[in-house]
Amino acid sequence: MKTKIQKILLLILMTFFTLISFGVLILLFDKKNEIGDFIAYLIIFTITGFLYYYWKTFDERKAKKLDSIYIKKEKKLNNIYTQNVKKLKDRYNEKE
The missing domain is CATH 1.20.58 (Methane Monooxygenase Hydroxylase; Chain G, domain 1)
Structure with a gap:
């Protein structure tokens, strides 16, 4: 809008x-x-x-801005995912 x-x-x-x-x-x-x-x-x-x-060039710049936001969110989600995987591996290794 x-x-x-x-x-x-x-x-x-x-x-x-x-x-x-x-x-x-x-x-x-x-x-x-x-x-x-x-x-x-x-x-x-x-x-x-x-x-x-x-x-x-308005649409191009808007698309680049949205792409950068998407990439930042994707990196953040990947970091959270890897941290959670590490925590689960540590818990599993502690139980053994």
Whole structure:
């Protein structure tokens, strides 16, 4: 649920910055101050590009995070299992 909300918010941000960048692109050809408009246009498209990259790699990063959590839990369970096996072996050896 949380990831869906984050993806929707990212989509809204990307749409917002894309619309602003198209507005700046239109203003770029209307005004005389071309250098300032070009810099603003470049900044906004850069932000949009980063947001797009973040959007595309969101699922990958989420999967890596879940994998690392799973690996940590698996290691912890393996440690508990080996400790319990050692305890059982010790008890069995004491009885003999």
